[in-house]
Every structure is written in structure tokens, then in C-alpha cells.
Amino acid sequence: MPTLHVVEPSPIIITSSSIVQLCPLINPASSTGPPLHVVLSASAGQGLQISAQLICRDGSGTSENTLVPIVMFQNIARGPPNSLLQVAIKNNQQPVWYFTDKVSMLVLFKEDGKMEHGTFLETWRSLPDSKEVSKDISDIVINSVDETIERLASSNIFFIAKRKNEHQHVLYISAKVHNRLPFLMELTLILGSPGIKCAIKSPKPDMATLVFEALKTLLRS
Secondary structure (H helix, E strand, O other), rough: OOOEEOOOOOEEOOOOOOOOEEEOOOOOOOOOOOOEEEEOOOOOOOOEEEEEOOOOOOOOOOOOOOOOOEOOOOOOOOOOOEEEEEEEEEEOOOOEEEEEEOOHHHHHHOOOOOOOOHHHHHHHHOHHHHHHHEEEEEEEOOOOHHHHHHHHHHOOOEEEEEEEEEEEEEEEEEEOOOOOEEEEEEEEEEEEEEEEEEEEEEOHHHHHHHHHHHHHHHOOO
């Protein structure tokens, strides 16, 4: 069977052209959770099939599970952020195989992304209006504030505060990615009614689109 190797720091892209690099393979480890997504089919890979899943961690007839560390936010090229991941895989019997996948921001949020209440307020006020992006998400129904807070926390999106304005509930939450980039969020919703409004403030507002996508995925599940 082919022996897999990672191509010499090969470009793996997390923005339209922004590059992340693969490091050498580390010890195989078993994966948990939902079935892995097939990113290179056996027919396209001459018998070699690759399924992949991105996880957040500090750190023909056979199959192997392998964790590959990714160096984040290096060699970033021009272009607006997107979730495209481009990968090159080389083994000792076949040519180099190229495939793409999508990266969810949910795997990039860090465990220490919770802000103190005062820090959240101070940071929110210090960021100008030009750093804020808002979006209405029409096809999400929230039935419980507490369950929503727990679901967000499971993906390292942390509750800061809440308030109620007549029938509307407003949640303030925070998250942070691996380069210490914070996202301060305000969710406005009516329990049992479709649609939420999300406002995000961040030093990098161009990444808000990726956070919106992550929130949609999480709150629809």
C-alpha cells in the first residue's frame, strides 16, 4: 500500500489566497464525531481515498488516521478571507494529489476566548463603527436562551451578558482565534420566532463573514 507523505511545506489555503502550511505528519490518532468528509475519492486517487476532518487541538484494503498540524496565519496572500482549504498529498507510489475542503471557524476558536464583562464593554466601545458588521439570519429559530448559551460555549463562543427589551432577547458573546484576534458579538432574537440579527465587532471585520457562517452552522444543528 502507498506510504503517505506531506509535500514539502505545501500551501494550504484558508483565505482566497492566504496560505497555511502543513508540517510533518505526527502520530496517527483515532478520530471521533461524525463521519469524515471524502476529499479525494478512490477513483480520482487511483485507489487512494482520503477523508478529512479539521479539529481544534493544541497541538487497497487498509486505512490510517493521522493528525497533521497546521501553521496558522502565515504567508497570507491578498484577497478577501474565505474558508477554502487547499491541500497537496504525496506518497511513494503515486503523483502528488491535490484536493480542497472547507474550514469552519468553529475549529479555530480558542478555549480562552471568554472576555471579562468590563473588558468586553471597553473593547466594544474602543472599536469604531467601521469595525462592525451586521447580518440578519432568517432561517434560525431559537427556543431557549440557556440552551443556546450552552451550545455556543461547546464551540468556544462564550456568553458575556444578556438583556431583554420587551419580547426581544439580546445576547453578548465573545470568541477568539489562534492569533489572539477577538470577535465581539451581539445576537438579537425573539424566542420561537424565525430569524436572528447578529452584529460583530472585530479588528478584522472582513472575517465576519466566516463567523456568520460558523454561527449559522452551529445554531442550525
